[in-house]
Amino acid sequence: xxxxxxxxxxxxxxxxxxxxxxxxxxxxxxxxxxxxxxxxxxxxxxxxxxxxxxxxxxxxxxxxxxxxxxxxxxxxxxxxxxxxxxxxxxxxxxxxxxxxxxxxxxxxxxxxxxxxxxxxxxxxxxxxxxxxxxxxxxxxxxxxxxxxxxxxxxxxxxxxxxxxxxxxxxxxxxxxxxxxxxxxxxxxxxxxxxxxxxxxxxxxxxxxxxxxxxxxxxxxxxxxxxxxxxxxxxxxxxxxxxxxxxxxxxxxxxxxxxxxxxxxxxxxxxxxxxxxxxxxxxxxxxxxxxxxx
Amino acid sequence: xxxxxxxxxxxxxxxxxxxxxxxxxxxxxxxxxxxxxxxxxxxxxxxxxxxxxxxxxxxxxxxxxxxxxxxxxxxxxxxxxxxxxxxxxxxxxxxxxxxxxxxxxxxxxxxxxxxxxxxxxxxxxxxxxxxxxxxxxxxxxxxxxxxxxxxxxxxxxxxxxxxxxxxxxxxxxxxxxxxxxxxxxxxxxxxxxxxxxxxxxxxxxxxxxxxxxxxxxxxxxxxxxxxxxxxxxxxxxxxxxxxxxxxxxxxxxxxxxxxxxxxxxxxxxxxxxxxxxxxxxxxxxxxxxxxxx
Numbered sequence: 001x002x003x004x005x006x007x008x009x010x011x012x013x014x015x016x017x018x019x020x021x022x023x024x025x026x027x028x029x030x031x032x033x034x035x036x037x038x039x040x041x042x043x044x045x046x047x048x049x050x051x052x053x054x055x056x057x058x059x060x061x062x063x064x065x066x067x068x069x070x071x072x073x074x075x076x077x078x079x080x081x082x083x084x085x086x087x088x089x090x091x092x093x094x095x096x097x098x099x100x101x102x103x104x105x106x107x108x109x110x111x112x113x114x115x116x117x118x119x120x121x122x123x124x125x126x127x128x129x130x131x132x133x134x135x136x137x138x139x140x141x142x143x144x145x146x147x148x149x150x151x152x153x154x155x156x157x158x159x160x161x162x163x164x165x166x167x168x169x170x171x172x173x174x175x176x177x178x179x180x181x182x183x184x185x186x187x188x189x190x191x192x193x194x195x196x197x198x199x200x201x202x203x204x205x206x207x208x209x210x211x212x213x214x215x216x217x218x219x220x221x222x223x224x225x226x227x228x229x230x231x232x233x234x235x236x237x238x239x240x241x242x243x244x245x246x247x248x249x250x251x252x253x254x255x256x257x258x259x260x261x262x263x264x265x266x267x268x269x270x271x272x273x274x275x276x277x278x279x280x281x282x283x284x285x286x287x288x289x290x291x292x293x
Numbered sequence: 294x295x296x297x298x299x300x301x302x303x304x305x306x307x308x309x310x311x312x313x314x315x316x317x318x319x320x321x322x323x324x325x326x327x328x329x330x331x332x333x334x335x336x337x338x339x340x341x342x343x344x345x346x347x348x349x350x351x352x353x354x355x356x357x358x359x360x361x362x363x364x365x366x367x368x369x370x371x372x373x374x375x376x377x378x379x380x381x382x383x384x385x386x387x388x389x390x391x392x393x394x395x396x397x398x399x400x401x402x403x404x405x406x407x408x409x410x411x412x413x414x415x416x417x418x419x420x421x422x423x424x425x426x427x428x429x430x431x432x433x434x435x436x437x438x439x440x441x442x443x444x445x446x447x448x449x450x451x452x453x454x455x456x457x458x459x460x461x462x463x464x465x466x467x468x469x470x471x472x473x474x475x476x477x478x479x480x481x482x483x484x485x486x487x488x489x490x491x492x493x494x495x496x497x498x499x500x501x502x503x504x505x506x507x508x509x510x511x512x513x514x515x516x517x518x519x520x521x522x523x524x525x526x527x528x529x530x531x532x533x534x535x536x537x538x539x540x541x542x543x544x545x546x547x548x549x550x551x552x553x554x555x556x557x558x559x560x561x562x563x564x565x566x567x568x569x570x571x572x573x574x575x576x577x578x579x580x581x582x583x584x585x586x
Contacts, residue, residue, distance in 0.1 A: 024403065070442060071406035074335075076370040078380050085370050103399055105423060106364060107453035107520075110317070113364035132448055133426045134455035155425055160400035162427035165476070169469065171462040172386070179462070258521060 003193035004125055004151040005201065005223050008097045010250060011064035017284040018243070020065040020099065020225070021276075022053050022086060023253030029260040041079035048073070048083040051067035051272075053090045055259055058273035059160040063280050065097035065125075067225075067253055088124060097125045099225070103155065103180055105137045119144035119152075126151040127145040128203060128225070131180050135187070142187050144199055151199040151223075154187070156180045156215060159205025159228025167212075177211065197223040197249065206234025206252065209241035213238050216242055216249065224250040229283070230257030236290030247291045256281055269292070294484035297418055297444040298516050301390045304357035310577040311536075313358040313392065313518070314569075315548030316345050316380060318365050322446065322553040334372035340374040343365070344381045344565075348552055351566035354451055356573050358390035358418075360518075360546055381417060390418045390519070392585060396448065397429045398423035405433040412437035412445075419444040421583070423494060424473050428480070435493055436481050444492040447480070449508060452498025452521030461504075463514045470504065471511070478512040490516040490542065499527025500544065504536035507533055509542065518541040520575070523550030529583030540584040547576055 002010075012018045025048050027035065035233045036049045040260035054118025057065065068087060073080035084100075101129065104114045104127065111133075117125040129141055131154050139153045157167055157177040166178040181202060198221050202210045206228035216224070224242040228234040229252050259265045262275035271276065295303075304310045320328065327340045340410045345565050349359065361380060366373035377393075384391045395419065397407045404426075411420040412434065422434055424447050434445045450460055450470040460470040474495060480491025484557035491514050497505045497523035509517070517535040521527040522545050535543035563571065 010537040026406075069399075069403060070407075071397070071403045071410065074496055075406055077410075077411040078374040081371040081374045103397070104364070105453065107525075108363045110362060113319075113362075114366055117370075119531075130396070130425055132459060133453055134452050134458035134460070136453050136455040143571070152375050154560065158400065158426050158499070160426055160429050162429040165427035166425060166469070166473070167427070169462075169464040169472070171464060171469075176459070176462065180459070232400075257345055293296075 003191055003199045004145070004149055005199050006054055006193035006195050007253065008064060009195045010198065011097060012248070012251065015064050016288065018251045018287055019257050019280060020064050020251050020253045021055070021059055021067055021280065022101070022253045023259065024069040024255040025052055025259065027293045029256065029263070030089060031262070036104055041076060044076050045079040045083045048080070049086045051261050052087040054273050055276050056091050056094055056096065058094050058277045059280055060091070060094040061283065062094070064131065065251060066091045067099040067101050069255065070102045085168045099126040099128070099153070100124040101139065102127045103128050103130050104134050107133065111137045115140040115144040118146055119150040120147045121148045122193040123150065126153060127154045128155065130155050131183065133292060134208055135183070138187055145191055145199045148171060151201060153201045153203045154180070154184045156184060156202040157204050157208055157211050159207045159232050159234065163205065169269040170241050176213065176280040181215045181222065184221050186187070187274060192221050193205070195248065197221060204242050205226065206239040206242070207232055209238040212246040216244065220244070226250050230254045236286040239287060240290040254288060258283070260264050294490045296484055297438070298490045299359065299486035299488050300493050301544065302488045302490065305541070305544065308355055308357050310356055311392050311544045311580055312356050312573060312576050313360045313410045313544050314348070314352055314356050314551050315362055315394070315550065316348070317362040317548040318345055318552065322549065322556070324555070338376040340373040341373070344363070344380045345376070345380040347566050348569050349387055349389065351570045351574055353384070353387040353389050354409065355570065356432065356578065357442045358392060358544060359384045360392040360394050362468060362548065363393060363395045392419040392421070392446070393417040394421045396421050398424050398426050401429040401433060402568050403556045404430045408433040408437040410497055412441055412443040414441045416443065417489060419446060420582070421446045421448065423448050423477065428476070430479055431570065438492045443454040444494060446466055446518040447473070447477045448497045449495040450497050450501055450504050451478060452500045452525050452527065456498065470506065472509045474512045474515065478515050478538060485514050488541065490514060494518060494522065497535050499532040499535070500525055505534040509537065513537070519543050519545040523547045529579040532580060533583040536584055538549045545580060551576070
């Protein structure tokens, strides 16, 4: 049986585009026509949803996946969460793989509740999780992956500037992120799909290409979700370090570089949807070119 | 000016009870009269809220704080989040300190969104956060603490069985949790209150008393949130390791041991509210006795 990562890889092959669009939908990204009459929580919820759904309409045939960053929805309490779920349902309807970027983690019994919340049978395809609590905080998510054919991405080497403070500490001859990479490979070893990748993946930032390459070379069954491309400074060649020799093994996230592309000089004068599509095509071509080398 | 931890310590002194009640409200904990007609998401939301508010009524004069475990609300999407916020508002109205146990963390720009979501001027008093991304994932929360007189508890040494996998790794002569303890002390050094404790605190499990004592002795300005008492196996004497010589410096969480006390043999036949109050009194006395030694 194909695991969720097989299905994602199939979509990446079909679109020729290993990109996930990050719906980090800040209210400032919305065009004026969507924000001029925001009076209630319901208004905000509807505006976020409309912005997202029109982006999905503009992108679903050329981009395989969306990643919804929960923080920007949690800002609006239950109104935001409604927008998050409505967006996710719409993206699924359009055939996209849907990731909930929530970076959850807790002790075992509570991790079970989180896993049930996000990886139920009709839930998200993937969720991001944090490894700091160790195996018993991860196992409930891994179990749900097996039960409902879902996936997770565990933080290994994040893209932010201070990520090295803990992640690069030497823990007996290897940095902490490599140790975490080994745990991720172990957690996912029973869920390896037809393409050779587990449903238990890792978050590996494009801003640290040498470290991504080390993880890629050592943990060959771990699929990578790669943030940090674009606004955070990562280039196509940096992201390429997370891919295997066949040009597979990773999907690269871009959030504001696509969803707010219309606010940049490059796409000036275009609608937000047309600019997003053009930016997604440019990213696809940039990655294709980087992966050829 | 008193920081949020001064206010919490004042309430602990007034009640003689360094306990926070964890509202890890699983639907199975609710008595039958609250669950017999749950048909819609609104029904669940109302039932969770009613259960919580009646517990707050039964406890607010003898317990200084509640900690709401977000996972059990996120299970019900926007319906659950509505219950979470309604519960929080009610507990604040009753004068309790309210902690959102969300263990959030992300890159800086996203951490800003989380900090805005949870530590706004009218938001929760405290939120729990995860340190794995390093300083730039924490600083936005620390800034909100200063701006709105709020607090955070950063995971240092968690109470779960596999917490040692990463947290006890040797990182150059000290375990990772001690290194994290040092970062927490540094992050909070500009927000130390009249009682000597910062608004930037640490999560330190009662299940590892020797490690709690090492953290307590080394980082004297860091206030501890102590999970793991009760159902997870921690006793009064284990929790006592997180307190300073004056019997201050920590608050101990108990969730199911209080909110589901009526389901245990000890409190059989009592209503859930009466059992919760009796269990909270027993815990207060247990901690008082452990702290005298």
